[in-house]
Amino acid sequence: MRCTKVENMMSEALDGALPIKKRGAFNDHLAQCPRCLQTFAALQEMGGVLRQLGPFSAPPTLIRRLRGHLAAPPRSFLLTGWLPYAEGLACAVVIGLGVLFGSVVSTTLGLGKADSGLAALSLDLFQATPPDSLAAGYLAMVENTDEK
Numbered sequence: 799m800r801c802t803k804v805e806n807m808m809s810e811a812l813d814g815a816l817p818i819k820k821r822g823a824f825n826d827h828l829a830q831c832p833r834c835l836q837t838f839a840a841l842q843e844m845g846g847v848l849r850q851l852g853p854f855s856a857p858p859t860l861i862r863r864l865r866g867h868l869a870a871p872p873r874s875f876l877l878t879g880w881l882p883y884a885e886g887l888a889c890a891v892v893i894g895l896g897v898l899f900g901s902v903v904s905t906t907l908g909l910g911k912a913d914s915g916l917a918a919l920s921l922d923l924f925q926a927t928p929p930d931s932l933a934a935g936y937l938a939m940v941e942n943t944d945e946k
Contacts, residue, residue: 799823799824799826799827801827801831801833801834804824804827804828804831804834805834805837807820807824808837808838808841811824811838812838812841812842812845
């Protein structure tokens with residue numbers, strides 16, 4: 799059995815809730831692994847110290863604050879519920895406005911063959927490679943070698 803698995807089982811073992819089927823392998827590992835045995839012994843000692851402290855009562859001010867929070871009416875979704883989604887919503891609005899204004903500008907300036915609103919949203923009005931660019935030269939070279 800690996801140390802990580804035994805470490806995950808230590809809490810159950812301290813509480814006396816470790817199933818009988820796992821108890822034998824757990825004890826065998828502790829007998830062979832000094833590091834896990836030391837960790838388990840330290841946890842047992844800490845549990846003993848905590849038991850000696852006895853029950854703990856929360857301060858009255860903490861109890862009043864907690865009861866006040868529990869009794870308070872829940873906040874409205876309109877006030878705070880949408881805040882985690884505000885960033886995503888703002889991004890979607892900005893992208894939508896960019897597409898809309900881009901299509902209006904390209905149609906107005908006659909940059910593309912925008913016969914309909916959907917055609918204006920197409921990227922066909924942009925050239926894949928600008929003329930006189932390195933990419934255009936490379937594509938021309940590759941096309942010439944493919945024809946031979």
